[in-house]
Amino acid sequence: xxxxxxxxxxxGVDDMAGSRQFLLDYGLDEVGFDPAVxxxxxxxxxxxxxxxxxxxxxxxxxxxxxxxxxxxxxIYGVDNADTLAALKAELAKDRPVEQGADGVLxxxxxxxxxxxxxxxxxxxxxxxxxxxxxPGQPPGRAPNDCAANPDEVIKPRSLSHxxxxxxxxxxxxAFYARLGFVVTDRxxxxxxxxxxxxxxxxxxxxxxxxxxxxxxGCNHFTFHLGSAAEVxxxxxxxxxxxYKSFWGPGRHILGSNHFWYFNSPFGAVMEIxxxxxxxxxxxxxxSCDPGKDNSQIxxxxxxxxxxxxx
Amino acid sequence: MTEQRLCALDDIPDGGARGLLREGLDDRLxxxxxxxxxxxxxxxxxxxxxPMEYRQDQFLSGDRGHIVCYAHSAHFDIRSGRCxxxxxxxxxxxxxPARIRDGAVWVPAELPTLFD
Numbered sequence: 001x002x003x004x005x006x007x008x009x010x011x012g013v014d015d016m017a018g019s020r021q022f023l024l025d026y027g028l029d030e031v032g033f034d035p036a037v038x039x040x041x042x043x044x045x046x047x048x049x050x051x052x053x054x055x056x057x058x059x060x061x062x063x064x065x066x067x068x069x070x071x072x073x074x075i076y077g078v079d080n081a082d083t084l085a086a087l088k089a090e091l092a093k094d095r096p097v098e099q100g101a102d103g104v105l106x107x108x109x110x111x112x113x114x115x116x117x118x119x120x121x122x123x124x125x126x127x128x129x130x131x132x133x134x135p136g137q138p139p140g141r142a143p144n145d146c147a148a149n150p151d152e153v154i155k156p157r158s159l160s161h162x163x164x165x166x167x168x169x170x171x172x173x174a175f176y177a178r179l180g181f182v183v184t185d186r187x188x189x190x191x192x193x194x195x196x197x198x199x200x201x202x203x204x205x206x207x208x209x210x211x212x213x214x215x216x217g218c219n220h221f222t223f224h225l226g227s228a229a230e231v232x233x234x235x236x237x238x239x240x241x242x243y244k245s246f247w248g249p250g251r252h253i254l255g256s257n258h259f260w261y262f263n264s265p266f267g268a269v270m271e272i273x274x275x276x277x278x279x280x281x282x283x284x285x286x287s288c289d290p291g292k293d294n295s296q297i298x299x300x301x302x303x304x305x306x307x308x309x310x
Numbered sequence: 311m312t313e314q315r316l317c318a319l320d321d322i323p324d325g326g327a328r329g330l331l332r333e334g335l336d337d338r339l340x341x342x343x344x345x346x347x348x349x350x351x352x353x354x355x356x357x358x359x360x361p362m363e364y365r366q367d368q369f370l371s372g373d374r375g376h377i378v379c380y381a382h383s384a385h386f387d388i389r390s391g392r393c394x395x396x397x398x399x400x401x402x403x404x405x406x407p408a409r410i411r412d413g414a415v416w417v418p419a420e421l422p423t424l425f426d
Contacts, residue, residue: 014371014372015368016372018364022364067383067385067396211397212399214396243364243365244336244361244364244365247360263363263364265368267380268383303335
């Protein structure tokens with residue numbers, strides 16, 4: 001089943017104005033906003049975050065035990081209607097499935113997370129070409145093309161991955177395997193990184209087995225930026241707007257992505273990342289214990305600007 | 311006990327919160343005011359021991375009824391500091407004793423720690 005990746009994540013929020021400003025500052029484009037209803041905020045490829053008031057009757061239920069603000073729905077993009085039909089047939093074997101007027105095929109996964117599938121909104125786009133000058137390789141940029149621009153407008157390119165706290169990670173992994181997801185790597189006794197059949201990205205889904213009955217909902221979610229330098233510059237801008245870093249900047253080992261995580265008004269940490277590994281069916285999943293040494297190669301923190309002589 | 315002047319009471323909006331005592335890019339304290347009362351907590355969520363607000367001073371829920379850790383949606387009672395929902399249910403924020411004198415908020419010069 002050719003699931004390409006995430007199309008949109010829907011959050012129920014309690015602070016609509018703050019949520020809107022956060023997504024604008026994050027660099028997403030406002031597709032629509034009505035303070036009474038909510039809004040949609042898109043990356044360059046059309047993938048998006050949707051925000052709604054947490055008491056919106058049209059939202060799916062909260063994951064069991066979760067409290068607002070919280071992720072309410074995960075919508076995946078698929079390649080075509082045939083894949084949607086195949087998903088419908090597979091899911092209908094053991095759970096109710098609905099296909100709404102909006103064309104989205106909806107159900108609940110085994111952890112109680114609302115999920116949906118639609119023909120993808122992902123679209124081609126143009127953005128600044130990011131090349132790197134590396135000795136021993138052909139130049140990555142044309143002569144006189146200067147890479148560093150303090151005023152660069154950095155925009156998220158694509159919705160990358162979502163991470164759930166789940167009650168039973170073995171059961172959760174088996175469910176997504178039925179939909180064509182494969183495990184790329186694994187943290188022992190914690191959970192798997194998974195990618196669906198329609199992308200080579202290291203993971204679009206990571207699941208963490210909860211440590212207690214109250215650790216529920218979304219752990220974090222992420223859009224891809226263009227480069228590690230964009231992660232640093234965009235995160236720096238974010239810090240200077242008063243947003244609070246949760247973890248980063250650093251570089252993960254599993255997936256190789258550069259990361260920076262920030263607290264958010266969505267009840268989950270919102271990451272920016274770049275340069276994730278891609279894998280094909282020849283890849284043999286690795287496994288390792290979780291913890292600080294296996295979670296990152298290095299970890300830095302923002303600090304006030306300084307220059308020699310000051 | 312030696313005290314330090316934290317801020318003027320009116321520096322904290324009534325019904326609102328502020329992050330105070332800057333250390334690097336984080337504020338060590340979460341300070342909530344309700345009328346003439348202030349509730350001062352270490353800005354340290356018992357779940358992952360990170361700052362709780364998502365943006366400068368943004369500690370409270372949408373209805374300002376409780377403190378939220380905006381990392382993973384842990385909810386805390388403003389008066390007791392007890393986590394009543396979320397990943398650290400039943401645990402408590404670390405309370406910083408505070409008193410109001412001459413329109414200013416005073417806290418101990420030596421703050422309590424997670425290990426007290």
